[in-house]
Amino acid sequence: MITRKRLAAGVCALVATFATGILPAAGTASAAPQPDGQPAQAAPKVDLVLDVSGSMRTADIDGKSRMAAAKQAFNEVLDSVPQEVQLGIRTLGANYPGEDRKVGCKDTRALYPVGPLNRTEAKTAVATLAPTGWTPIGPALQGAAEDLKGGDATRRIVLITDGEDTCQPLDPCEVARDIAAQGIHLTIDTLGLIPDAKTRAQLTCIAEATGGTYTSVQHTDQLSGKVKQLVDRAADPVAVPVATTGTASCESAPQLKPGLYTDREKFAEHRSYKVDVLPGQELRASASIGMDRQTNPDYGVMLRAVTVHGREIVRGSEAGDGRTDLISTGLRYPKAPADDSDDKTPETVCLQVSNSFSAGPGVKTDPGLPVELAIDVVNGPDHASDVASFGLGRGWWLLGTLALTGLVAGLVWGWISRWRIAVWRTN
Amino acid sequence: MPNTTYPGNQLMRTVRKLAAAGLAGATLTGAALFGAASSALADSPAPSPSASAHDAAPTEAGTAFRTAVAVHQGQQATASASSGDYLYWMFPADAGQRPTVTAKVTLPEAASRHGASTWRLDVYDGLRRRQPCMYGMQSRSAAQDAATVELSCTLRPTVAWADTWSTDPLPGTYYIRLTALSLPDADRGLPFKAEVEPTVLDTGGAHAVDGKLATPLGAKSGVEPDGGWASGRWTDRWLWTVGGGLLAALAGVAGYNLTRGRGRPSRVPRGV
Numbered sequence: 001m002i003t004r005k006r007l008a009a010g011v012c013a014l015v016a017t018f019a020t021g022i023l024p025a026a027g028t029a030s031a032a033p034q035p036d037g038q039p040a041q042a043a044p045k046v047d048l049v050l051d052v053s054g055s056m057r058t059a060d061i062d063g064k065s066r067m068a069a070a071k072q073a074f075n076e077v078l079d080s081v082p083q084e085v086q087l088g089i090r091t092l093g094a095n096y097p098g099e100d101r102k103v104g105c106k107d108t109r110a111l112y113p114v115g116p117l118n119r120t121e122a123k124t125a126v127a128t129l130a131p132t133g134w135t136p137i138g139p140a141l142q143g144a145a146e147d148l149k150g151g152d153a154t155r156r157i158v159l160i161t162d163g164e165d166t167c168q169p170l171d172p173c174e175v176a177r178d179i180a181a182q183g184i185h186l187t188i189d190t191l192g193l194i195p196d197a198k199t200r201a202q203l204t205c206i207a208e209a210t211g212g213t214y215t216s217v218q219h220t221d222q223l224s225g226k227v228k229q230l231v232d233r234a235a236d237p238v239a240v241p242v243a244t245t246g247t248a249s250c251e252s253a254p255q256l257k258p259g260l261y262t263d264r265e266k267f268a269e270h271r272s273y274k275v276d277v278l279p280g281q282e283l284r285a286s287a288s289i290g291m292d293r294q295t296n297p298d299y300g301v302m303l304r305a306v307t308v309h310g311r312e313i314v315r316g317s318e319a320g321d322g323r324t325d326l327i328s329t330g331l332r333y334p335k336a337p338a339d340d341s342d343d344k345t346p347e348t349v350c351l352q353v354s355n356s357f358s359a360g361p362g363v364k365t366d367p368g369l370p371v372e373l374a375i376d377v378v379n380g381p382d383h384a385s386d387v388a389s390f391g392l393g394r395g396w397w398l399l400g401t402l403a404l405t406g407l408v409a410g411l412v413w414g415w416i417s418r419w420r421i422a423v424w425r426t427n
Numbered sequence: 428m429p430n431t432t433y434p435g436n437q438l439m440r441t442v443r444k445l446a447a448a449g450l451a452g453a454t455l456t457g458a459a460l461f462g463a464a465s466s467a468l469a470d471s472p473a474p475s476p477s478a479s480a481h482d483a484a485p486t487e488a489g490t491a492f493r494t495a496v497a498v499h500q501g502q503q504a505t506a507s508a509s510s511g512d513y514l515y516w517m518f519p520a521d522a523g524q525r526p527t528v529t530a531k532v533t534l535p536e537a538a539s540r541h542g543a544s545t546w547r548l549d550v551y552d553g554l555r556r557r558q559p560c561m562y563g564m565q566s567r568s569a570a571q572d573a574a575t576v577e578l579s580c581t582l583r584p585t586v587a588w589a590d591t592w593s594t595d596p597l598p599g600t601y602y603i604r605l606t607a608l609s610l611p612d613a614d615r616g617l618p619f620k621a622e623v624e625p626t627v628l629d630t631g632g633a634h635a636v637d638g639k640l641a642t643p644l645g646a647k648s649g650v651e652p653d654g655g656w657a658s659g660r661w662t663d664r665w666l667w668t669v670g671g672g673l674l675a676a677l678a679g680v681a682g683y684n685l686t687r688g689r690g691r692p693s694r695v696p697r698g699v
Contacts, residue, residue, distance in 0.1 A: 192616065204511070204615055211491060215509040216616030218539075226509070233487070238494050260493070282641065286555040288492065314591045318557055323608055325513040328492070330554025332591045372492075374555070379641035381588055382659075389587075389635035392664035399671045406675025410682025418686055 042153035044234045045086045045114050047144040051161035053093035056131035062220050066162050066193045067131050073224035074126045078119050080228055082235040088114030088147050089122060092140035093133035104134035105167035114147045135163050138170040145179045145186060155186040156234040158227060162193040164202045173205035174364065177292060180210040181264055181367035183243035188212045189230050191223065209292045211325070241372060246271025250308060250350035258377050264368035265289065270354035275375055276346035279338035282380045287353045288328030290370040294363055300356040301327045305349050313349065334380040488514035488621065492555055495602055497650045503624040510535060511615045516603040516623055519650045521657050522587035523634055524627040529579040530605050535617035537572045544569050544610035548578040553599035553645025558582050566608060584630045587659055588638030598656060599644030632663035
């Protein structure tokens with residue numbers, strides 16, 4: 001304890017001596033651990049898309065009709081929407097009660113526009129709804145994507161329906177994938193009210209196509225809880241990637257700065273990007289490829305760092321099988337410091353992302369699979385001169401060896417001095 | 428998993444804490460009061476600079492690497508989700524620590540399920556490279572009537588530096604992904620609960636290597652161990668080596684004494 005006290009006093013004295021000089025620097029260094037150092041986030045946008053088709057009359061959720069359950073859930077959700085979220089409500093099948101399929105399949109409208117929320121107005125609008133018409137999910141999703149256009153915020157569509165799309169051939173799953181491929185950071189979460197197998201398959205497909213989630217709803221409280229969770233999730237600040245388009249060869253590849261990027265890559269295609277690395281810096285890159293549709297069960301991804309002359313520097317690769325949302329890999333490339341410390345010529349490193357996904361028959365390969373690329377350039381590592389830490393040893397064998405060496409040295413030294421005394425005495 | 432600490436690391440932590448406390452103390456009280464401050468700080472346990480260890484445990488999970496939710500070492504995170512969802516968390520691990528992630532899935536009601544399901548826990552490093560598990564049931568099947576599934580994954584001990592072509596675990600952010608690997612189609616979207624707890628075991632200097640990353644992997648995610656990242660200058664190898672040196676010196680003296688016999692030979696006259 002005494003030692004520790006002394007140590008503390010010593011540290012304090014030392015710090016106090018240097019305090020004036022060091023502290024301002026220390027303050028600025030520790031002040032900004034903000035993830036990604038992003039400026040204030042744009043207000044996240046959420047569009048709730050509610051099915052108001054005739055089948056919502058069915059009374060099988062906690063003894064009430066599906067519509068009543070949805071209304072109750074909406075009221076609870078509207079009460080708890082975070083302040084910063086811009087919320088809108090869109091309906092499908094709410095207005096046209098007739099038999100004409102063509103008209104029925106265009107029946108979707110924005111009930112409450114996406115924007116700052118007036119809870120009373122939104123609740124009044126929801127109260128007027130009555131189960132009516134068809135289930136045009138595809139057009140409703142297109143409409144919702146249109147509602148959310150503009151700005152750079154995160155966007156989320158929450159689709160609540162009790163049945164599959166009745167407006168084929170426009171496949172809502174394809175619609176969802178096309179929306180996601182527009183590179184507007186849009187996620188679609190789907191909720192099925194007492195879903196049958198077809199509805200489930202369709203909603204799962206929509207959710208997977210955009211990196212969203214699918215929930216099967218059996219009770220009212222489950223519905224409101226889930227929608228609240230999804231709206232809150234939209235409110236969480238998140239780094240928004242920038243869309244880029246890689247090329248097949250390195251020469252024409254886009255030049256990227258450290259940051260987060262998205263791209264689309266076709267099956268078994270590779271794409272290149274260029275990054276500049278100064279001597280003494282370390283390039284860190286991660287690539288992940290999302291599985292947004294049904295593919296063959298075995299797949300892989302490879303990320304390579306290649307020089308402009310085509311020499312491979314380092315690679316990261318990963319393979320897998322079975323159900324997954326994405327497959328990812330990464331690499332580090334520390335560029336050695338230049339001999340001349342004034343040498344600030346950057347090296348252009350080409351990053352190549354390739355995949356070995358394959359599609360079964362009948363699976364659309366366009367648009368490509370979503371790629372997320374994270375690039376960071378940091379200071380290079382301290383190089384190791386020895387594998388062991390500072391060249392130090394550890395363990396009982398080390399202690400034994402050192403002790404034995406010491407003993408032998410002591411013995412030898414003792415004998416030598418005895419011999420010297422003896423010699424001195426003889427003379 | 429107990430958070431065992433080796434004496435060396437404890438000492439290092441004390442030193443680090445004292446240094447941090449000293450810095451904070453000096454800022455507050457200025458040069459004139461440093462004597463008083465130091466005694467006060469030495470008597471009471473130093474307040475941790477980031478009181479984050481006592482944050483409420485997260486009750487949500489992310490759905491992608493970008494949205495992963497931060498968990499502290501030894502903290503239990505919970506989440507409710509729909510089966511089929513991919514849940515992401517992240518936690519920090521420093522050099523010389525061996526992380527273990529345990530997860531418990533409370534399955535949807537047995538009555539609403541239609542068959543067996545398989546659950547899987549994956550751990551990725553800060554470069555989103557999948558990390559192999561040394562031990563632990565990383566993937567497990569649950570029978571139709573099972574109530575819970577428990578999974579665990581123990582990573583290799585993290586090292587301070589590694590070759591770029593190796594995937595050795597490095598200090599930095601680690602991502603946890605929990606999902607159902609396979610489940611009957613009819614069971615998609617049912618509500619389940621998950622608990623995840625990352626813990627670390629300090630391995631001392633056993634895996635200490637020379638060299639150090641300038642920045643931990645995935646540093647942009649903003650997670651760091653309670654008390655910050657290690658400086659990389661401390662390793663318990665200093666203690667072993669210094670201890671060995673001392674032992675050698677003692678043994679040297681002992682060896683020398685052995686050759687001298689018991690004290691000064693009697694036949695040597697006094698004063699020579």
